[in-house]
Amino acid sequence: MNPLRNPVSTRRLGLLGLLCLLWxxxxxxxxxxxxxxxxxxxxxxxxxxxxxxxxxxxxxxxxxxxxxxxxxxxxxxxxxxxxxxxxxxxxxxxxxPVWGESxxxxxxxxxxxxxxxxxxxxxxxxxxxxxxxxxxxxxxxxxxxxxxxxxxxxxxxxxxxxxxxxxxxxxxxxxxxxxxxxxxxxxxxxxxxxxxxxxxxxxxxxxxxxxxxxxxxxxxxxxxxxxxxxxxxxxxxxxxxxxxxxxxxxxxxxxxxxxxxxxxxxxxxxxxxxxxxxxxxxxxxxxxxxxxxLNEPTKYPDVSWIKPVKYVGVWWEMITGKGTWSYTNQENIKLDSIDYKTVQPNGTHAANNTRVKQYIDFAAKHGFDAVLVEGWNIGWEDWFGKHKDYVFDFVTPYPDFDVVELNRYAASKGVKIIMHHETSGSVRNYERHLDSAFQFMNKYGYNAVKTGYVGDIVPLGHHHYDQWVNNHYQYVLEKAAEHKIMVNGHEAVRPTGLARTFPNLIGNEAARGTEYESFGGNNADHTTILPFTRLIGGPMDYTPGIFQTRISTFNPQNTSFVHSTLARQLALYVTMYSPLQMAADMIEHYNEHLDAFQFIKDVAVDWDDTKVLEAEPGDYITYARKAKGKSSWFIGSTCDEQGRTSKIDLSFLEPGKKYTATIYADAPTAHYEKNPQAYQIRKQKVTSKTKLTQFCAPGGGYAISLVETK
Missing domain, CATH: 2.70.98.10 (Beta-galactosidase; Chain A, domain 5)
Incomplete structure (x- = not known):
């Protein structure tokens, strides 16, 4: 019998539907x-x-x-x-985890x-x-x-x-x-x-x-x-x-x-x-x-090629306007119709053989893993704002950047070079060249790439965070893994824990990083907030470590300044977690403060344990982290424009053991605007019973290394 033709059955179905709805x-x-x-x-x-x-x-x-x-x-x-x-x-x-905070x-x-x-x-x-x-x-x-x-x-x-x-x-x-x-x-x-x-x-x-x-x-x-x-x-x-x-x-x-x-x-x-x-x-x-x-376990059966990285780079001088990414000042360039050997160099191109070798030497001397070089490849003359589809080919260097020689030189010093792929938002062009670009990296010994997506997405109409472009980022990440390449994505979508599944996603930007200190400055409370917001989804390539905070001292055309004391720049290596940490300043400025630079040399980039000693979003954060496979701990503290007195106890240290604490702190007269480079370094013996009180200047902080005394 067809119940739709039976009024009793129809009433029963209606009652059943009503009961289901009520249930x-x-x-x-x-x-x-x-x-x-x-x-x-x-x-x-x-x-x-x-x-x-x-x-x-x-x-x-x-x-x-x-x-x-x-x-x-x-x-x-x-x-x-x-x-x-x-x-x-x-x-x-x-x-x-392959790498992480614990x-x-x-x-x-x-x-x-x-x-x-x-x-x-x-x-x-x-x-x-x-x-x-x-x-x-x-x-x-x-x-x-x-x-x-x-x-x-x-x-x-x-x-x-x-x-x-x-x-x-x-x-x-x-x-x-x-x-x-x-x-x-x-x-x-x-x-x-x-x-x-x-x-x-x-x-x-x-x-x-x-x-x-x-x-x-x-x-x-x-x-x-x-x-x-x-x-x-x-x-x-x-x-x-x-x-x-x-x-x-x-x-x-x-x-x-x-x-x-x-x-x-x-x-x-x-x-x-x-x-x-x-x-x-x-x-x-x-x-x-x-x-x-909430992310899936790693998809990769072999993760031995994924390693945390501490690096320096030819970068800050371009960000601050002292140098340029481009080789010439000529514009309206088409890559298939220009011979760069015939054009007039501008004399400010930073990614040249001599400069890069200086960074390689510095990295080797101080124990850094790698050197990032931006502006090495042709196409930078009019890359921004033109919505060009074919803007970079990611394999052709400028005449003053010798890929073979520089990689030979870096390898002889035990240093890697980090590749830079700026796409100018042209994702279709990047995918067009991706296989050849990664093959080029494999050929010349690059195992990490910093990608960039500055400007509007091309094809026009798409957005940096829409489904199609998110799928592009994922495609790049998985394609990189096929070539055993780690990825540091800039201007991409903010992270959502995908580094658990795809641990070659070793860094992201997706927020205002240190570069904005050259564009007018970040607020003094910026680094007391980011760990509560942006870093919830994954680590940030914040690029800390700026020692010369007055940019006009080396580029009079740029009156911006870094809204931080020097001591806080050290603290950021602990408070702004990343397995990819850059000593972002120019190497000349580090040579002027080698005593403070020692902390950047010593601090780990991978951890066995993490403690939060103090925290209030927008006001202050104090972390303590234990170096991977070691007994050493590192503490970093950052505060807002008010300054404060930090009080911490060291009960997280192993009982019965003694440690030497090297404390890199703001001097009493330090201030992020008025006196940013005023710092003090002192040492003292500590144990798990020690309690410390430390002054933090406005926009300041402190960093401490704790090394077990044998």
């Missing part, structure tokens, strides 16, 4: 973190709308918030759901996977939640199914309903850059401060008067520290947050592609994880490994 509406699931302090509730609200909420020690972190996606030209995945399945599990493992990482969570079925479309969507002791991760999963094979995302509608008007550390929402100064304000003040916060950049597309970027760091009035970000951003668009400043609700806002779509999905597929890290201690946010843990 779906009323059904609620609860799951706690392993330590019981975080509680997640998942509910289908009226109309079959999926929602979630999160509390920490009974205090609201995320109030009831909607989940779902708005689709293009079809019924959206936002309502009309019933819960058709659920699965729970607990997971606990300890894994060893020798091992514990991955411990309770999981809830809720399967939702949309009766009207017969489509299925699964939402997977993982609750850790330090926060929550969740993602959308789209199983292979006949009713949902290909679809286009119009917008993701994930909400984060906040419990108050929190203090926030935010960047203007932008599809193309994160190179803004962080603004500290209440969320209700974002709209009024947005215009001033959106400063000029080489490529920028702000999208809203209340749009902000992730990682977004916040502090509630009752002392909860909350961080919202994402993890495992693969084949998807980068997420920003749109603020409803009347109701204090943040909603996901994805980066559109060239035609305005937010994502092209083919099932089976998963979204990135949406992450919420929470604690009543600021240091717990800094120590969280939640974002890393």
């Amino acid at each position: 779906g509406t009323l059904r609620a699931e609860e799951i706690k973190s392993p330590n019981g302090q975080l509680t997640l509730n998942v509910t289908l609200a009226e109309g079959g709308v999926p929602t979630y909420s999160l509390t920490y020690k009974g205090r609201p972190v995320i109030k009831t918030s909607k989940l779902g996606l708005e689709l293009k030209n079809t019924t959206s995945l936002q309502a009309g759901f019933t819960q058709t399945d659920k699965q729970t599990r607990s997971f606990d493992e300890t894994w060893t 020798k091992t990482i514990r991955n411990h969570y309770n999981e809830l996977a809720v399967t939702l079925t949309q009766a009207a479309t017969q489509r299925t969507m699964r939402v997977r939640f993982r609750v850790f002791d330090d926060g929550l991760g969740f993602r959308y999963e789209f199983p292979r199914q006949p009713k949902l094979d290909y679809f286009t995302i119009k917008e993701e509608r994930t909400q984060f309903a906040l419990a108050g008007d929190h203090k926030a550390f935010w960047l203007p929402g932008d599809y193309d850059t994160q190179e803004y100064s962080t603004v500290t304000s209440k969320l209700s003040e974002v709209r009024g401060k947005m215009k001033a916060a959106t400063t000029p950049n080489a490529s920028q597309t702000p999208f809203s008067p209340t749009g902000v970027q992730t990682p977004l760091m916040m502090k509630s009035q009752d002392g909860l520290y909350i961080n919202i970000h994402e993890a495992a951003l693969i084949d998807y668009s980068c997420m920003h947050l749109e603020l409803d400043d009347k109701n204090m609700v943040l909603e996901s806002h994805l980066t559109p592609d060239a035609v305005g779509d937010k994502g092209l999905i083919q099932t089976p597929a998963n979204s990135p994880w949406r992450t919420v890290i929470v604690s009543d201690k600021a240091g717990d946010i800094l120590l969280s490994k939640l974002v890393l843990n």
Whole structure:
């Protein structure tokens, strides 16, 4: 019998549908973190709308918030759901990173996977939640199914309903850059401060008067520290947050592609994880490994070729305007129609044989692994702002850069040269040349590359953070691994923990680094905020170590100055974690302060253990880190423009052992504007019972090496 032709059966089906709807509406699931302090509730609200909420020690972190996606030209995945399945599990493992802030990482969570079925479309969507002791991760999963094979995302509608008007550390929402100064304000003040916060950049597309970027760091009035970000951003668009400043609700806002779509999905597929890290201690946010843990284990069976790197480079003199990347001042150059041997050199090209050999000699003398050289290849004369498709070929050097000789010379000194690939945003051109460029690197002994994406993305219309360009970054990373090449990506999308899966992603920029000190300066509190925001997703190639902070002393045309004392520049090697650390100043300035430079020589770039001794976002951070495979510890402390007195105890040291502490500190008269190079170095014996009190000048800090006394 066909039930559709039987009125009794039809009534029964209607009643069954109503019961299913009511069951779906009323059904609620609860799951706690392993330590019981975080509680997640998942509910289908009226109309079959999926929602979630999160509390920490009974205090609201995320109030009831909607989940779902708005689709293009079809019924959206936002309502009309019933819960058709659920699965729970607990997971606990300890894994060893290829490089990192600690020798091992514990991955411990309770999981809830809720399967939702949309009766009207017969489509299925699964939402997977993982609750850790330090926060929550969740993602959308789209199983292979006949009713949902290909679809286009119009917008993701994930909400984060906040419990108050929190203090926030935010960047203007932008599809193309994160190179803004962080603004500290209440969320209700974002709209009024947005215009001033959106400063000029080489490529920028702000999208809203209340749009902000992730990682977004916040502090509630009752002392909860909350961080919202994402993890495992693969084949998807980068997420920003749109603020409803009347109701204090943040909603996901994805980066559109060239035609305005937010994502092209083919099932089976998963979204990135949406992450919420929470604690009543600021240091717990800094120590969280939640974002890393939500990424998959490494894809590479052999990781022996991936090594942390400490390097110097021909870079700062170009950034500050003392030298140039280009070989000639001639413009309107086409690579296939110019013979560089016939043009007039400008005399300021920094990447020349003599200069590079000076850096190689310096690196060898002081035990550095590598030398970065920018501006070595043809095409720099009119590379920026022209939207040229074919701008660099990545294999042809300028006449004054002898690839064969320089690599022979570097190898004889035990030093590597780091390749530089600036794409000027022309991703299609880079992919066109990628195989030949990496083969060139293999041939001449380069094992690491710094990529760059300055300017608008070409093809025009795409954005630095849209799905198609994110897939380009991933393609470059995996192609590099085929050639055993490590990647340091600049102007690319901010990291989301992918370095766990692809550990040759050894560095990223994705924020205002030291280069901005030459473009007008970073705020003095900048480095007290970045570890709470940008570094949540992965390490940053911040390029610290500037000793001559007055740029006009060597380039009178540039009146900018570094907003930091010299002592704080040393501290950044500890507070701004990266397995790729640059001594960024010109080598002449290091030769003037070899006593202070000793700390840069000594400090490790890979760690067995990390402690946060003091922390308050925007004010100060003090880290202690134990060098990989050694008994030595290093401490770094950075503070804002107010200055402070730091008080720490050394109880993390091994009891019963003695250490020699070498303390590199601000002098009493030091000040980041008035007297930045005033520093003092002293030594003292310490043990695990020692407590230290140390002055930090405005915009200053200190660095300490702790070496066991045998």
